[in-house]
Amino acid sequence: MSSEVIYGLHAVEKFIKQSPQSVYSIRFVKGRLNGRQQALFDQAKALGLSPQFVAKTEFKGFDEVNHQGVLAEVAKQADLTESDLQELVENTANPLVIFLDEVQDPHNLGAILRTADAVGVTAVVIPKHNSVGMNATVRKVASGAADNVKLIVVSNLVRTIKQLQSSGMWMIGLAGETDLTIYDQDLTGSIGIVMGAEGSGLRRLTKEACDHLAAIPMVGVVESLNVSVATGIAVYEAFRQRSR
Incomplete structure (x- = not known):
C-alpha cells in the first residue's frame, strides 16, 4: 500500500489515536522534547510504535512552525468515490x-x-x-x-x-x-x-x-x-x- 506523510502535533496525535495500525513510522527532530512532544512520544511507544529521532534536515520542505518537530509516515487510504x-x-x-x-x-x-x-x-x-x-x-x-x-x-x-x-x-x-x-x-x-x-x-x-x-x-x-x-x-x- 502507498504511503503519505502527515505532520504537526495535533494531526499526528489524532491519527495515531484513531489508526495506530496504519502508522509506518513516526519521527521527531533530534534534541530535547517539549512537554507535548514528550507526551506524543510516550503515546507512540505505548501503542507499540517505534518513534525515531532524526536530523532536522529530514524535515526539509516542511515549514518549521507547522511541523512542530514531528512527522509520521502512514498508509494512504483509498479514495472514497x-x-x-x-x-x-x-x-x-x-x-x-x-x-x-x-x-x-x-x-x-x-x-x-x-x-x-x-x-x-x-x-x-x-x-x-x-x-x-x-x-x-x-x-x-x-x-x-x-x-x-x-x-x-x-x-x-x-x-x-x-x-x-x-x-x-x-x-x-x-x-x-x-x-x-x-x-x-x-x-x-x-x-x-x-x-x-x-x-x-x-x-x-x-x-x-x-x-x-x-x-x-x-x-x-x-x-x-x-x-x-x-x-x-x-x-x-x-x-x-x-x-x-
Missing part, C-alpha cells in the same frame, strides 16, 4: 453535503474539513481533476478532522450533483449574482451546499446544475470572501436551522 457517496446519502437522514468546485488551496480544503467536522456534515465532495486532494498540509490545517469527515473524490462533479438531485437532494450554489441570500434558503432537508473555486467561483455548468443560487450579504468594499470562510457561514446557517 461516487458509490460511497450514494450509500452515505441513502443511509443518512437529511444529509448535508459540501461540494467544492475545483478548490485549489490545501489550506482552504483543510479549513473546510475542520468546519465540516464541527457541524456534522455528511461528506465533502471534490472533483478528481483540477482540485486539491488530501495531503499533509490539508491534514495539518484540518487538525484531525481529515480522518473524521468523509472526503469523496468524483470523476465529474456536475454529473454527481444531478444524480443526487434525482434522489431528492436540493443543491444551493453560493454565488454573488442573486438577490436571494443564504438566509432565505430552507436548509433543513437533504441539502448540498455548492462552493466555487478561489477567485473564479462556480463554473457555468456547475452553477446551472444548482436548484437555487444564494449570496452572503456584504456591506463592505471587498467583492468576495475566502471560500473556506464562505463555506463556514453557509454550513453554520444550515446547522442553525437544523437545530431549531
